[in-house]
Amino acid sequence: MRRYLILFLISINSVVFFHYCAVPCRYNKIKATAFVTDSLQASPVEIDTTGKLLYRSFIYTPKKSFSGLFLFKKMAGKKTRIILLSEVGLRFMEFEYSDKEIELLYCVDFLNKNNIIKTFKKNILILLSDIHMVEKKRIFSDPGSSHHIFKTKLDEVGKCYYHFTNKQMTRTIYGSLFNKTYMEYSDYNKNNIPRKIEISYTLIDLGFSLKLIDNKNVVE
Amino acid sequence: MFHVMNNKNLTLLILLLCYFFSAFAQEDNFKRVAEEEEVGSILNQKAKKIQTITSDFIQKKHMDYLTVTIKSKGSFWFKKENYLRWEYKEPFLYKIVIKNGKIFIANEENNSEFNIKGNKIFREVNNIIVSAVKGEILTNEKYKTSVLENTEYYLIKLIPKEMDGDNIIKEMHMFFNKDNMQISKIKMVETSDNYTIITFINRKINAPIPDTIFNINQ
Numbered sequence: 001m002r003r004y005l006i007l008f009l010i011s012i013n014s015v016v017f018f019h020y021c022a023v024p025c026r027y028n029k030i031k032a033t034a035f036v037t038d039s040l041q042a043s044p045v046e047i048d049t050t051g052k053l054l055y056r057s058f059i060y061t062p063k064k065s066f067s068g069l070f071l072f073k074k075m076a077g078k079k080t081r082i083i084l085l086s087e088v089g090l091r092f093m094e095f096e097y098s099d100k101e102i103e104l105l106y107c108v109d110f111l112n113k114n115n116i117i118k119t120f121k122k123n124i125l126i127l128l129s130d131i132h133m134v135e136k137k138r139i140f141s142d143p144g145s146s147h148h149i150f151k152t153k154l155d156e157v158g159k160c161y162y163h164f165t166n167k168q169m170t171r172t173i174y175g176s177l178f179n180k181t182y183m184e185y186s187d188y189n190k191n192n193i194p195r196k197i198e199i200s201y202t203l204i205d206l207g208f209s210l211k212l213i214d215n216k217n218v219v220e
Numbered sequence: 221m222f223h224v225m226n227n228k229n230l231t232l233l234i235l236l237l238c239y240f241f242s243a244f245a246q247e248d249n250f251k252r253v254a255e256e257e258e259v260g261s262i263l264n265q266k267a268k269k270i271q272t273i274t275s276d277f278i279q280k281k282h283m284d285y286l287t288v289t290i291k292s293k294g295s296f297w298f299k300k301e302n303y304l305r306w307e308y309k310e311p312f313l314y315k316i317v318i319k320n321g322k323i324f325i326a327n328e329e330n331n332s333e334f335n336i337k338g339n340k341i342f343r344e345v346n347n348i349i350v351s352a353v354k355g356e357i358l359t360n361e362k363y364k365t366s367v368l369e370n371t372e373y374y375l376i377k378l379i380p381k382e383m384d385g386d387n388i389i390k391e392m393h394m395f396f397n398k399d400n401m402q403i404s405k406i407k408m409v410e411t412s413d414n415y416t417i418i419t420f421i422n423r424k425i426n427a428p429i430p431d432t433i434f435n436i437n438q
Contacts, residue, residue, distance in 0.1 A: 052288060056312050058329050067314065067327040073286045081286060087314040088345075089281035089290070089408070089416035090388045106412065108388060209329075218311045220289040 040148070041169045041192060042130045044183065047074045048191050052219045055197070055210040057084070062205045068092065070210055071219070072128075081105075082124050093120065097128045100154060122157050123199055123208065126172050126183055129154060131162055168192070179203045189214055250368035250375050259367050259374055260358035266401040267355025273298040275423040279308075281416045296420070298353055303434045304346065317436045318346050324436035331436060341388070348378070352394055352403055363392075372398060 047053055051074035059066045071083045077098070084093040094106040102121045111117075131150055140149040150162040163171040172183040180202045185194035189212065199208035213219075253259055274297050281290040294308040308314040317324040323334045323342050336343055344362075351357045358365050363378040378392040393407035405419040432438050 054290065054311075056328070058327070064332065065330055067329070069290070069312075071288065071290070073288055075286075083283070083286075085281065085290075087292070087308055087312065089279060089414075090341075091283075091410060091412060091414055213311045215311050218291055220291070 040131070040164055040167050042132055043128055044169050044172065044185050044194060044197070045072060045127045046192060047072055047080065048193070050216070053193065054213045054219050056213055057211075058209040060207040060209070069213075080128055082128075084120075095120070095124055097124060100125070100129055102156070119206075122174070122181070123183070125154055125157055126160065126174065127197070169194075175202075250370050250373075253367040253369050253374070256358065256365075256367040259376075260355075262401055263357065263396065264355035267353060269426075270353065271300050271426050272429045273353065273423065273425060274427050274429060275420045277418050277420050279416060279418045281414070283414050285414075297429050297433050298349075299429050299431075299434070302346075302350055303431075304349060305434055315436060316342075317434050318342070319434050326436050344389075348392060357394065369398075373404065374398060374401075 045053065053072040055070040055072075057068050057070045059068075068087060069085045071081075071085065073081045073083070075081055075096075080097045082095040082097060083091060085091055090108075091106065092108045092111055093104070096103050096105055102125055104117055104121070107117065131152055140151065146166045148164040150164070152160050152162065154160055157174050158176075160172060160174040162169060163173070168188060169185050171185065173180055175181045182198075182200050182202075184198045184200075185196070186198075187195040189195055193212060195212040195214060197208075197210040199210075201207075274295075276295050277293070279292045279294070281292075283289070292308050292312070293310045294306070294314075296307070297303075297305040302319065304316075304318040306316045313326075313328050315324075315326045318336065321336050323336050323339060323346075325332045325334070334342065336346060347360070347362070348357070351360045357376055357378070358367070360378070362381060364381055365379075366377045368375040368377065374396040376394045376396065378394070380389070388410055389408050390411045390413075391409040393409070394403055395405045395407070396402065397404045402423065402425070403420060405417055407415055407417050409415045
């Protein structure tokens with residue numbers, strides 16, 4: 001009986017360990033290759049020449065869920081403004097992103113809490129940072145397969161893994177061994193913008209879901 | 221550019237800019253109404269005859285500093301005394317129903333329910349809408365009010381008497397059509413000077429509205 005219990009605990013530990021690993025084992029065994037990074041998508045959200053993107057957003061917590069709008073607006077230089085709005089049009093939060101740095105410009109009182117702001121900042125950094133500009137990058141690539149993983153480092157986020165399939169970003173994973181954040185990108189439009197972005201956490205019961213409002217008449 | 225101008229030209233330019241911006245601040249030549257109580261009394265009389273309102277609306281959120289305007293559309297239903305449904309249909313789905321002291325919200329993903337007393341923002345929005353529809357907006361104790369007019373509209377400006385950290389709206393402007401004294405558009409000015417304009421169209425007064433409209437799942 002005791003032997004079965006030990007075996008059971010060992011098997012549970014193995015499952016947990018592999019589940020929390022950001023990079024599949026088989027990728028770790030492959031040497032970094034001279035893959036041409038320029039042909040890959042640079043960041044999860046690459047704002048096109050119109051300079052505006054609007055996402056419908058949903059935030060899920062154990063007790064409540066909230067909805068709203070997320071606006072990305074390219075500004076002069078390399079700056080981007082990111083604004084969280086209510087459906088009625090009230091501005092709740094505003095950030096400015098510029099060259100791997102992010103600053104909070106405005107936050108309504110009821111959202112002005114350190115952990116909320118930190119979470120938003122990290123997610124926005126991942127969404128907008130250009131992987132070609134991020135230092136300490138290393139490529140894990142499986143020859144003969146269309147899957148590639150980049151290991152990068154961002155100051156405020158730490159180690160970060162960008163997953164690609166057919167040169168298109170599908171997933172970003174960051175965080176510590178037991179507390180990871182998963183950001184999934186899917187359903188790309190013709191401008192290479194993901195229509196769907198899902199963010200989830202292994203330890204925190206919190207989730208974000210962004211859906212692109214792909215109608216040019218909505219944002220002028 | 222400025223360092224090559226002499227002082228006289230610079231003063232002239234500043235005066236011109238001041239004139240230009242003050243003209244915009246006047247909101248299309250609105251002037252202060254002398255007899256504000258009279259306007260309040262007409263609004264009150266008209267409102268007493270209203271049992272229901274059905275209307276569509278177009279909302280434009282203006283963020284001038286970003287040169288961005290976000291457009292959305294929807295419908296609005298009101299039934300005396302305090303039944304309200306506010307529904308966005310494009311480009312997203314979002315419904316708010318206020319009845320019996322409760323707020324029901326539904327979006328594309330889920331439904332939720334709040335007690336109106338526990339949610340300051342909705343309590344204020346409900347307070348303003350119900351006061352406006354009942355014609356009691358000028359006697360609302362929570363706001364400093366002023367009445368202006370141009371040839372087409374009466375403009376009632378509402379400024380909260382108490383501003384705390386939760387106040388997002390700095391001013392609310394309500395435009396009443398002079399022909400029928402019905403609310404034509406609402407402008408919400410935020411503390412950041414962003415603003416949202418909601419314009420009401422296809423309005424029907426006292427058309428029957430079934431109670432099921434105020435069911436959030438409808």
